[in-house]
Amino acid sequence: MAENLSDLEKIRLGKLKRLKEQGVEPYPIHAEQSTTSQQAIATFEAAEKEGTADKLGEVTLAGRIRGLRPMGKLIFAHIEDRNGRIQLFFRVNELGEARMKSLMEDYDLGDFIQASGELMRTRTGEITLLVKDFKMLAKAITPLPAAKDEVVDGELIRHASLTDPETRYRQRYADLAVNADVRTIFRTRAHIIRSLRDFLDSRDFLEVETPVLQPVYGGAAARPFTTHHNQLKQDLYLRISFELYLKRLLVGGLERVYEIGRDFRNEGVSFKHNPEFTMLEFYMAYADADKIMALTEEMVSSVAKQVKGSTVIEFGEHTIDLAPPWKRATLRDALQEATGIDINEHPDAESLASIMQEKGMEAKPGTPRGKLIDGLLSDHLEPILIQPTFLYDYPRDISPLAKSKPDDPQTVERFEGFTAGFELCNAFSELNDPLDQEQRFIEMGRSYENDDELRHPMDEDYLKALRYGMPPAGGFGMGIDRLVMLLTGIRSLREVILFPHLRKTDEDKL
């Protein structure tokens, strides 16, 4: 290991050794933090108004050294804790020569430190801890990537920072340590998920957990990851959706259920696809697609209000208002407006493919009609749906788990919600007719004959469940990562996933 260390790391190792020689434990077991930076500042300000600031007594702060400014026999430092930064003021008057020397020689940016003393204001007015005592909590061997910033008129000005995306994602710890805005993204993410839970819990939904390892995968059209149980000598799949298990729970009488968890899809990796991603699905007995639509706009706008304080959000150059009601259009009408093609006039794949080709669009011969429509949607419609919009009435053959419309068996009661040019959610009236469902599985198998992994195995147990009777229900699915992108205004999925998947490097292979 030692040969791989940079010069900077060797110097810090030397400091570590020196601390130990002086009898200082650089990684002590016990630490103390009586308050945080921002609480301390708020308390001091309040006391100042009361005129009691000098009677506050001592506080103990802990955090990571982010700024260090020795000035003769003074040292100013900033430490950062979970809710912000505060300045520390070290002076020989309080600490004596020896401790000042130790601080000067052996403490670096990035070290964790504990400091206690009384709060005061410096000559420039900054609320600061005048340190009476301090100790090392954890010595950093590797220096943090240089990050210098200042706050001018409330705005953060960056003078140096870690920006290389590869380093940021591979060493997310370093990214988080030096980029406060990255930490903010993940606080927002947690807040969003909490708000979703609050919303559903308050409507009497039960949060459940269903298997990640599944003997039969289903509920979506995607390639799965395969794994193996050694003792059982059984292949298992990582789930590609929760749908079929959650609907088994409807059969069991749990009328309103939801799950927030990870899906795994063995597909391309890009700025909007990660092999594992977080999904929310809920199922509601005695609801249908229409009711779910109303609930969706209520839920998303409620989360936006809780997290952002408003239903109006900025996303790139767009200002988006998530307040209900969202725009509604049939898939047919919206496609006609966007492309000039009326899909009802082209009831078979051949006819639809030929009109698409006439208009210079790509349409591979042999593609099923549903897939062609799906292609039209994602290429020509999705990118222009900026304000929140529900498209409804989807073709049956790309919706094998949705119930047909009573008056139109080729169309199902399904909708998708779009905003900011991407798909946010997908929902439908759940197919609860076991015989129809079996027929759909068979049809779907046929249309994927050329691709074994996309041709889902028949889920016999799911059909068995349906035969016990499943109440009519509305179901809903939404990618949480996309919702986080929307509400944080970030365009890359990787920015909202703590540890996005990256290819392994030579270093990893060793």
Next chain:
RNA sequence: GGGUGCGUAGCUCAAUGGUAGAGCAGUGGCCUUUUAAGCCAUUGGUUGAGAGUUCGAGCCUCUCCGCACUCACCA
């Protein structure tokens, strides 16, 4: 998987085929209210890896690795 671009000090970036540099960080020194502290001095490089062309390669060619963008794939 295809195409395009990128990879230089711990970080952010320079460098016509001709001695690899700057700022920040680091190290040494001065400084008792600084805050991107300042001033003086100074260390630091297998230019992603490997091969080739050339008197000479960070730069040109090839192979490989990684990242970004993009296309394909993808409820």
